[in-house]
Amino acid sequence: MEKNKVTTREELKTYFETGEYPTQTQFAELIDSLRHKEDALSYKDIINIANRMEALDSGDIQCYIYDVGDQKFSIVMSSQDAEDQVIELKNSSNIKKLRVFGKVPFIFKAKEFPAGGLGVNEYYYLSCYMDSTFVSRMFGNNLPTVPDGLELGTLEGKDFFLNINKYSMDQQINxxxxxxxxxxxxxxxxxxxxxxxxxxxxxxxxxxxxxxxxxxxxxxxxxxxxxxxxxxxxxxxxxxxxxxxxxxxxxxxxxxxxxxxxxxxxxxxxxxxxxxxxxx
Structure with a gap:
């Protein structure tokens, strides 16, 4: 196996299908894919666990996603010393604060912004504020969706607030x-x-x-x-x-x-x- 390459679950399962005889290397791949109880958690692991538990902490990413039904949106955070982190955002009645790992500056970009679930003359509204930079867009219906890779800004301090909500209009926007x-x-x-x-x-x-x-x-x-x-x-x-x-x-x-x-x-x-x- 190529160094640092992660073998997928689907591939690991093929090693043990009926009639197959796993090799020493394949057994090693299986063991390396598991977490041993003595393995220490990495900082990235801790952050991911904290985000799944929706742990609150001041000075981190603040997101307010509301009135969007079951739509899910995602953004990507990049930094020089860490892998890209995909952050999924979904409907919530409260502001959520998410931790990030790596060192500043952090670069944020849009990844996937669906535009379903809208009525006539309804749009989704995205606004993102960080370090005095404000990016905003409306999308859905006759307006194009937010493109993958749209730059939302570069964070060097601690000010970050992202909002997505539904916006009802009296007329079509062009x-x-x-x-x-x-x-x-x-x-x-x-x-x-x-x-x-x-x-x-x-x-x-x-x-x-x-x-x-x-x-x-x-x-x-x-x-x-x-x-x-x-x-x-x-x-x-x-x-x-x-x-x-x-x-x-x-x-x-x-x-x-x-x-x-x-x-x-x-x-x-x-x-x-x-x-x-x-x-x-």
């Missing part, structure tokens, strides 16, 4: 797209994020395209940049790419670690945006 071109004319590392009602993305430094909703066709822009070693302020301006109209402005202050800096206003019903960041 997606609208706004293309965003990001032009950073400075030497600093600057990231931006876009947010609208019931929709939001993680921070990025790349061009992007929104998929927010037509009944809330207004966008807000946030920025972050560590300028503690930079002695010049930076100004980020949002323009309508089609006519160069200035829409919002945000100032990033020199000598500070700028986080969650908000542009002074909202952008309504505009399909092409350009963000320019330059030294003041």
């Amino acid at each position: 997606i609208v797209n706004t293309s965003i071109k990001f032009d950073n004319k400075t030497d600093a590392v600057i990231q931006y994020k876009v947010q609208s009602s019931n929709w939001g993305n993680t921070y990025t430094f790349k061009d992007s395209v929104t998929d927010h909703y037509d009944i809330w066709d207004n966008l807000y822009f946030y920025y972050k940049a560590d300028l503690q070693k930079i002695d010049r302020n930076i100004e980020c301006k949002v323009y309508n790419e089609d006519n160069d109209q200035l829409l919002t402005t945000a100032s990033l202050l020199a000598g500070k670690d700028n986080k969650e800096v908000w542009g002074d206003g909202e952008v309504k019903e505009i399909r092409n945006i350009r963000i320019e960041c330059n030294y003041q």
Whole structure:
């Protein structure tokens, strides 16, 4: 057997079918697949047991899943020194706190988000908050489901809250797209994020395209940049790419670690945006 490869239960059973004669190696695989009473539990084992028992502990993942029937959702947590951990989420009347193993930073991504059990003009609503980053989506019915691998954020501190619930609307919701071109004319590392009602993305430094909703066709822009070693302020301006109209402005202050800096206003019903960041 390949080193560190786990032999499945189904394969182990085939070694002992009627008429078969298990080899020494196959017996060894069977023994290695079992837990001896003298074996110490790994940290991962302890965490998995704690989660199955729904053990409570402050400062861990807080999840509130309600009004979703028998639907089950799952997310994946990754860290550099541990295997990926799949966390399954299901209906609950209370906030559940789950422990995680590994060392920060933790990267969270969506894995499986079904969209059944919805009535007319009903949607599921996902919101995920961690370390000041807020990601949200509506899905189901005519809206696409949350794709596997959607990045929910990177956790370096202790703030993590995830919510999934059913959302009833008076009308159908449709997606609208706004293309965003990001032009950073400075030497600093600057990231931006876009947010609208019931929709939001993680921070990025790349061009992007929104998929927010037509009944809330207004966008807000946030920025972050560590300028503690930079002695010049930076100004980020949002323009309508089609006519160069200035829409919002945000100032990033020199000598500070700028986080969650908000542009002074909202952008309504505009399909092409350009963000320019330059030294003041």
